[in-house]
Amino acid sequence: MAAxxxxxxxxxxxxxxxxxxxxxxxxxxxxxxxPAAAMLTVVIIIPIVYSAVLSTxxxxxxxxNGDKPFVGxxxxxxxxxxxxxxxxxxxxxxxxxxxxxxxxxxxxxxANALFEVKIGKRFANxxxxxxxxxxxxxxGLVWRYLLDPQFGLLSQVMRGAGSAGGMDWFGSQKxxxxxLILIDFWQWTPFCVLVLHAGMLSIPEHLFEAARIDxxxxxxIIKAIMIPALVPQFLLVLLFRTMDTFRVFDTVFLLTKxxxxxxxxxxxxxxxxxxxxxxxxxxxxxxxxxxxxxxxLFSVPYIRLxxxxxxx
Amino acid sequence: MTxxxxxxxxxxxxxxxxxxxxxxxxxxxxxxxxxxxxxxxxASTPVTTEDTPVAATEDTASAAADETxxxxxxxxxxxxxxxxxxxxxxxxxxxxAELVVSRWAGDPWETHMRDMGASWGAVTGGTVxxxxxxxxxxxxxxxxxxxxxxxxxxxxxxALWFGDFVDAGYLLELDxxxxxxxxxxxxxxxxxxxxxxxxxxxxxxxxxxLPDFLSAFVVAYxxxxxxxxxxxxxxxxxxxxxxxxxxxxxxxxxxxxxxxxASGSPFExxxxxxxxxxxxxxxxxxxxxxxxxxxxxxxDYYQKLAEFAPPGVLDYxxxxxxxxxxxxxxxxxxxxxxxxxxxxxxGSPTKGKWAYVPIAFEADNPGGMITYWQWCVSSKSDNxxxxxxxxxxxxxGRQQVQVAxxxxxxGATKDFYDSAEAKAGLPYFDALQEALAGAxxxxxxxxxxxxxxxIQIEIQAVLQGTxxxxxxxxxxxxILEAGLGG
Numbered sequence: 001m002a003a004x005x006x007x008x009x010x011x012x013x014x015x016x017x018x019x020x021x022x023x024x025x026x027x028x029x030x031x032x033x034x035p036a037a038a039m040l041t042v043v044i045i046i047p048i049v050y051s052a053v054l055s056t057x058x059x060x061x062x063x064x065n066g067d068k069p070f071v072g073x074x075x076x077x078x079x080x081x082x083x084x085x086x087x088x089x090x091x092x093x094x095x096x097x098x099x100x101x102x103x104x105x106x107x108x109x110x111a112n113a114l115f116e117v118k119i120g121k122r123f124a125n126x127x128x129x130x131x132x133x134x135x136x137x138x139x140g141l142v143w144r145y146l147l148d149p150q151f152g153l154l155s156q157v158m159r160g161a162g163s164a165g166g167m168d169w170f171g172s173q174k175x176x177x178x179x180l181i182l183i184d185f186w187q188w189t190p191f192c193v194l195v196l197h198a199g200m201l202s203i204p205e206h207l208f209e210a211a212r213i214d215x216x217x218x219x220x221i222i223k224a225i226m227i228p229a230l231v232p233q234f235l236l237v238l239l240f241r242t243m244d245t246f247r248v249f250d251t252v253f254l255l256t257k258x259x260x261x262x263x264x265x266x267x268x269x270x271x272x273x274x275x276x277x278x279x280x281x282x283x284x285x286x287x288x289x290x291x292x293x294x295x296x297l298f299s300v301p302y303i304r305l306x307x308x309x310x311x312x
Numbered sequence: 313m314t315x316x317x318x319x320x321x322x323x324x325x326x327x328x329x330x331x332x333x334x335x336x337x338x339x340x341x342x343x344x345x346x347x348x349x350x351x352x353x354x355a356s357t358p359v360t361t362e363d364t365p366v367a368a369t370e371d372t373a374s375a376a377a378d379e380t381x382x383x384x385x386x387x388x389x390x391x392x393x394x395x396x397x398x399x400x401x402x403x404x405x406x407x408x409a410e411l412v413v414s415r416w417a418g419d420p421w422e423t424h425m426r427d428m429g430a431s432w433g434a435v436t437g438g439t440v441x442x443x444x445x446x447x448x449x450x451x452x453x454x455x456x457x458x459x460x461x462x463x464x465x466x467x468x469x470x471a472l473w474f475g476d477f478v479d480a481g482y483l484l485e486l487d488x489x490x491x492x493x494x495x496x497x498x499x500x501x502x503x504x505x506x507x508x509x510x511x512x513x514x515x516x517x518x519x520x521x522l523p524d525f526l527s528a529f530v531v532a533y534x535x536x537x538x539x540x541x542x543x544x545x546x547x548x549x550x551x552x553x554x555x556x557x558x559x560x561x562x563x564x565x566x567x568x569x570x571x572x573x574a575s576g577s578p579f580e581x582x583x584x585x586x587x588x589x590x591x592x593x594x595x596x597x598x599x600x601x602x603x604x605x606x607x608x609x610x611x612d613y614y615q616k617l618a619e620f621a622p623p624g625v626l627d628y629x630x631x632x633x634x635x636x637x638x639x640x641x642x643x644x645x646x647x648x649x650x651x652x653x654x655x656x657x658x659g660s661p662t663k664g665k666w667a668y669v670p671i672a673f674e675a676d677n678p679g680g681m682i683t684y685w686q687w688c689v690s691s692k693s694d695n696x697x698x699x700x701x702x703x704x705x706x707x708x709g710r711q712q713v714q715v716a717x718x719x720x721x722x723g724a725t726k727d728f729y730d731s732a733e734a735k736a737g738l739p740y741f742d743a744l745q746e747a748l749a750g751a752x753x754x755x756x757x758x759x760x761x762x763x764x765x766x767i768q769i770e771i772q773a774v775l776q777g778t779x780x781x782x783x784x785x786x787x788x789x790x791i792l793e794a795g796l797g798g
Binding site for chain 1: 448451452455456458459460473476477479480482572573574575622623624625626627628636639641759761762765769772773775776778
C-alpha cells in the first residue's frame with residue numbers, strides 16, 4: 001500500500017505536505033510557547049529593562065510622577081566613588097563566603113550523619129527542618145533575645161559559668177556580622193542538609209557495598225563515592241545559597257539596621273536605605289542593576305556546571 | 313524651623329511669673345469634664361513664655377459636650393456646626409466622608425486613635441480608618457501612596473521626611489483652614505499653639521501640618537538609689553557623669569543607660585548636648601553652623617557616659633532603655649520622655665522611683681531638641697475639610713491630654729500645658745517643659761535623612777573608640793557641608 005501510494009503521488013506533493021507539517025508543527029510549538037514567553041517578558045524582562053532605564057535618570061521616590069532627567073551613567077559612576085557601597089560590598093562578601101561555606105560544610109556532615117543513623121531518623125529530619133520553616137520575623141526576635149547581653153539566655157549561661165557579663169553581639173562592630181552569619185547558618189543549614197541528604201539517598205547502594213567489600217574506610221567512601229556523586233547537589237546548594245545570602249535583607253533589617261557603624265550594612269540593606277529612606281531612587285536602581293549583574297556573574301559558572309551534569 | 317543659639321533666660325522665677333499670668337487670664341482654667349482632676353492652672357506652665365493660652369472654660373466645654381449630637385443622626389450640613397461650640401468639639405458635619413489615616417503601628421497610641429476616630433465620627437458623621445504600619449516602613453509606604461493613587465487623607469509625618477513631601481507637593485497648605493473661623497472651634501487659631509509649634513510644621517511660609525507627640529531627651533535618675541548613696545539630684549552632665557561612675561556596680565546596677573543604636577536617638581541625645589552649649593547643626597538660612605569644639609566636648613561626655621552603660625550600648629534604642637529602667641538594672645538613663653511612660657506605669661517594679669531633669673552643662677541652661685510628629689492632609693484627599701476637622705480636633709489640648717494619659721506624649725497647644733491632669737499623669741512633665749522651652753525643633757530639611765544617618769555613624773565611631781571626639785566632630789561638620797553646602 002505504501003509503495004503504490006508513493007507511485008501515485010504526483011509533483012512532490014508528499015514533500016510539500018511534509019514541509020507543511022513541519023511548518024505547522026513549528027508554528028504550533030511556537031504558539032504554545034507564546035503564553036509562557038509573554039508571561040516571562042511581562043514579569044521578568046520588562047521590569048529589569050525598565051529598572052535599567054530608570055537607573056540612568058536622576059529621580060527620587062517623591063518624583064514618581066514627575067520628570068526624570070536622563071543623567072547617563074552618573075549613578076553608576078557614583079558606585080565607584082561611594083565609600084558606603086564599598087563597605088556594604090565587603091560586608092556582603094564576608095557574609096556570603098562565611099555563611100555559605102559553613103552551611104554547606106556542616107550541612108554535609110549532618111546529612112551524612114542522617115544517612116548513617118538508623119533510629120529516630122524521621123524525628124531528626126523533622127527537627128532539623130524546623131528553623132527553615134520559621135519566619136524571618138520570629139527568627140529575628142528569638143535570636144534578639146537569645147543573644148541579648150543582659151537578659152539573653154546565652155549571657156545568663158555565661159554568667160552562670162562565671163563570666164562577668166554577656167557578650168555584646170549586636171552592639172559590637174566585631175561581633176554583629178558574625179552574629180548575623182550565625183543566624184543565617186542556623187536557619188539555612190537545614191536546606192543544605194535536605195538537598196544533600198536526598199542526593200545521598202539516590203546513590204546506588206551497590207557502590208557502597210562494593211567499597212565495603214574492598215575494605216574501604218568511611219573517609220575513603222566519602223571521598224571516592226559520596227562527594228563525586230553529590231557534585232550536582234553541591235552546585236545546586238551553592239547556587240541557591242549564594243544568591244540568597246547576597247541579597248540578605250530581612251535579618252539585617254530586623255536585628256541591626258545595618259549597624260553598629262555600618263558593620264552589618266549589606267548591599268541589599270544599603271539599597272533599601274538609598275531608595276526608601278534617602279529617596280534617591282535613580283542611585284538605588286543603579287545599585288540594583290549592579291547586584292543583578294554580580295549575581296549573574298557568579299551564577300553563570302554554577303549554571304554551566306549544572307548543565308554539564310544535566311541537572312538543568 | 314526654629315533655630316536658636318542663645319537660649320532665652322529660663323528658670324523657676326520666670327516660669328512662676330508665666331504660670332501666674334496664665335492663671336490670672338480669663339477663661340484659662342482647664343477644660344476638663346466633671347469628675348476628673350481639678351483645674352489648677354497655677355500648678356502648670358505652658359512651654360511658651362509670653363503668649364496667652366486660649367482654652368474653653370470648664371462650663372462651656374461641659375455644655376458643649378452635652379449639646380453635641382451626632383451629625384449622622386441629625387442630618388446636619390457643614391454649616392450646621394460652624395465654628396463648633398467649644399474647643400473640645402469636632403467642627404463640621406461630614407456624613408459619608410471616609411478618611412484614611414496613615415500612622416505608625418504601635419499601642420497604646422494606635423488603639424487610642426481608633427477610639428478617637430470613632431468619637432469624631434459619632435459627632436461629624438464621617439468614618440475614620442486607621443492604616444497603621446511599622447515605623448520603619450511608614451515613610452516609604454506614604455511616599456509610594458502619595459506618588460500613586462493617593463488613597464490616604466491624613467498622614468502622620470515625621471520631620472525627617474517632611475521637607476521631601478513639601479517639595480513634592482504632597483501636602484495640603486493649611487493656612488486658610490486655620491484662619492477660617494467656620495472651620496474651627498470658637499476662639500481657636502494660630503494663637504492656640506505654643507510658640508514655634510506651627511513653625512515646626514511650616515515650609516516656604518505655609519503651614520502644612522499640625523504637630524503633636526512632642527518629646528525630648530532628658531536625664532532620669534533613681535531617687536531611692538541616690539538617697540541611699542547620699543547623692544544630690546544631678547543638675548549638670550558633670551553631676552550625671554560623677555554619679556554614673558559612683559553608682560556603676562551599686563547593687564548590681566549599671567551607672568547609666570544611653571542610646572547608641574543608629575535609630576535616631578543618638579542624634580537626638582547629641583543634639584540636646586550641643587544645644588545646651590549654644591551651637592546647632594545649621595543656621596537660620598540652612599547653612600552649617602556647627603561648632604566643632606563644643607560638639608567634641610559633647611561627644612567626649614557621651615563617650616565617658618558609655619563606659620558606665622550596660623553592655624551593648626550600640627544596640628540600645630529608647631525601647632531597651634525603657635526596659636532596663638523598668639527592670640531596675642540602671643541607676644540613671646538618658647532617653648526620650650515617652651520611653652519612661654512604661655517605667656512609671658502600674659506594675660513596673662520601679663514605678664515612682666524616678667525623677668527627671670533636663671540635659672545641661674550648666675544648671676541654668678538646659679538643652680533640648682523638640683522631637684515631634686505632625687498630622688498632615690494629603691493634597692490628593694477627596695475630603696480635605698473633613699480631614700482638617702479631624703486633625704484639628706485630635707491635636708487640641710483636650711484630646712492630647714487623653715493621648716498623654718494613654719501614651720505618655722505631650723501635645724503642642726497651649727491648653728494642653730494648662731492641664732493639671734496631664735501634669736499629674738506625666739512625671740517628667742516639668743523636665744520636659746524645661747527641655748523644650750525655646751528649644752529648636754528636629755531638622756526637617758529636604759535631604760536630612762542621609763545627613764542624620766551619617767552623623768549617627770560618627771557618634772557610634774566615638775562610642776566604639778575608632779574615632780576621637782575631635783575627629784568625629786570635624787567629620788560631622790564635613791558631612792553637614794557636603795549635604796547642605798558650605
